[in-house]
């Protein structure tokens with residue numbers, strides 16, 4: 240292996256920089272030059288006027304500074320062109336022309352599909368799971384998930400304090416795309432009373448009934464944690480008619496949101512007030528936790544070792560608390576198992 244490349248792709252995730260640092264340290268240890276590719280696969284498509292916009296030689300003095308920085312130094316993007324075989328050829332040719340004999344791809348499932356295609360074009364690739372969503376079934380953790388959960392936990396704890404002061408419930412929306420893991424772990428960790436996830440169908444009426452149960456027990460500061468993807472697993476509900484007939488102006492066809500959901504709960508449960516917060520991108524832009532950084536370091540080092548040893552077409556993950564690797568194709572076929580038990584436990588209060 241005479242040169243390797245590294246890129247970060249998809250939504251940024253805390254720990255991506257730690258992984259790049261680890262790749263650089265490991266490459267330096269084995270005397271392999273490293274090229275950082277900017278903005279995910281876009282940096283391989285030769286669309287920029289200057290090569291320096293797309294690539295950068297990664298030196299130890301640069302990367303040591305970014306190890307625990309939030310965000311991703313290499314920048315990131317979702318690259319729609321990569322769906323097209325023509326652009327994948329362009330990318331593979333760019334790598335060959337640069338003398339890059341192996342690529343470390345840090346990203347989520349979309350990024351791994353890209354790596355799988357590049358492998359088929361003869362470019363050895365290793366994937367490191369980098370996404371806050373924790374939606375890759377083959378691994379127990381993805382880079383950024385632990386940090387994102389901790390951001391949500393801190394936010395919910397603060398929200399529960401003010402909710403208690405004002406005796407009012409709160410709806411908190413967290414990220415995760417189609418995966419409810421952030422919501423569920425954050426709910427469990429904060430003692431939140433209700434959690435709503437995309438994996439389980441739910442209805443507005445049922446949540447209102449559960450909230451009413453809390454109110455009847457004298458708990459007036461219940462927290463409803465909603466995973467952002469849950470709006471799609473909601474049973475049909477005529478928000479327009481309900482809110483307008485309860486004195487709250489709402490537009491026809493308006494999508495439901497955390498704020499609207501809090502308004503509905505307030506009216507269905509006869510409460511004086513209910514509030515909402517969307518934790519949002521703070522989950523992605525935080526400094527990585529020690530757990531995420533440590534995983535990133537091990538994964539980065541293993542990725543370089545595999546490429547050096549001529550092993551490719553693999554993704555790195557965590558199993559039984561240990562870092563391991565397996566074939567990309569098999570990893571992408573693994574089926575996610577949602578922790579239904581824990582979900583029931585939170586909601587059965």
Ligand code: F6P
Pocket residue numbers: 250347370371372414415416467523
């Ligand atoms: O996949 C990570 C993630 O943060 C999801 O949780 C969220 O739905 C999505 O990315 C947001 O993407 P964007 O940065 O394109 O708004």
